[in-house]
Amino acid sequence: MARSVGKKSQYIQSLSPGQAVDDLFLLAGANQAQSKNGPYWNLTFQDATGTIDGKIWSPKSLEYPVLEPGCPVRVRGFVESYRDRNQLKVDQMDVFEGFAPGTDLSDFLPASATPPEVLMEALEDLVTEHMRHKPWKTLCRKVLCNEExxxxxxxxxxxxxVHHAYVGGLLEHTLGVARACMALCDVYPDLDRQTLLAGAIFHDLGKAWELSGGLANDYTDEGRLFGHIQLGMEKLEPFLARCPRLEEGLKLHLKHLITSHHGEHEFGSPVRPKTPEAFVLHFADNMDAKLNIIDQAYADMDKTGATWSPYMRFLERNVFRPEPTPDNAKKQNAKAENQCLLPLKA
Structure with missing residues (x-):
């Protein structure tokens, strides 16, 4: 099978009954069933905006003896309405073994609201702004600029x-933790700002190898066997070895920040935090993760107008949306941004 080609232009959220469809989707589900006219396929297609069910009826279904979820497909057909829900009647479906190089996965999978390239640039800006010790700056830039x-x-x-489980989520979380750590350095000026920033940037580096990403987003073999803390240390070690100007004591402290950021042994931390910077990184990491979980709960609550979430297993509680304090300045700014700017008459 070839790899998918072309740029996506039709999104599930905007499809309407009677509309012709000819575009790329992710095959999220596939199971075969039997009707009086022969076997048919029940399918689920996905893109960044949602999912839609689809059917391939007999005899067309016989052209697809096996269909595996997780691959990109080009679907030609049209949208039907079935029990007040949109459904795709598939006339032709081309199945690909994977996405072509350069494909924007955020077209097909849930993604950060901020493009990953913008998040990366913001992370690099923090290095430029706060790293005054040249060996720290050199290390961070070499790691972040490494092609792989x-x-x-x-x-x-x-x-x-649990949290940030979408394309660009690792960068979004890393940037949030780094910004929180830098803000806390303003409150507690005795903290080692530069070592803390390096720890924040690299604390979850190993997750890029621990998880497969994509539709499955499952643990890799090395992720299951070692976990992201050890994987991250293994990826950093060659860079640290090639950075002789970075003091050994600073390298030691960075390793402690990474290995202790989960805080407690029962949460998967090999060691507990033993420096002020390690405590700050642990709490910033925990706070950013929990607030993201709550943000996702609020997004679901917005759909129904609920003020209480269902019970959330990872937080061990329900969460409540309180009434916000009125912010007139925010309303005025929003009004100004929404005003239509018309050219002045001469």
Missing amino acids: IRARLLTAPGAKT
């Missing part, structure tokens, strides 16, 4: 399911 590492970071999710 950069490519993985730009698509990696932040977790399998």
Whole structure:
């Protein structure tokens, strides 16, 4: 099978009954069933905006003896309405073994609201702004500019399911943790700002190898066997070895920040935090993850107008959306941004 080609232009969220469809989707589900006219396929297609069910009826279904979820497909057909829900009647479907190089995965999978390239640039800006010790700056830039590492970071999710579990999620989480750490350095000026920033940038680096990403977003073999903390240390070690001007004590502290950022042994931390910077990184990491979980709960609650979430297993509680304090300045800014700017008459 070939790899998919072409740029996506039709999105599931905007499809309407009677509309012709000819575009790329991700095959998210496939199971075969039997009707009086022969076997048929029940399919689920996915893109970044949602999912839609589809059918391939007999005898066309016989052209597809096996269909495996997780591959890109080009679907030609049209949209039907079935029980007040959109459904795709598939006339032709081309199945590909994978996405072509350069394909924007955020077209097909849930993704960060901010493009990963923008997140990466913001992370690099923090290095420029806060790294005054040249060996620290050199290390961070060499790691972030490494071709393999950069490519993985730009698509990696932040977790399998719990928080930031979408394309660009790892970078979004890393940037959030780094910004929180820098803000706390303003409150506690005795903190080692530069070592803390390096720890924040690299604390979850191993997740880019721990998780497969894509539709499955499952743990890789090395992820299951070693975990992201050890994987991250293995990826960093060659860079640290080639950075002789970085003091050994700073290298030691960076390794401690990474290996202790989960905080407690029961949460998968090989060691517990033993420096002020390690405590700050642990709490910033925990805070950013939990607030993302709550943000996702709020997004679901917005669809129904609920003020309480269902019970959330990872937080061990329901969460409540309180009434916000009125912010007139925010309303005025929003009004100004939405005003139509018309040319002045001469």
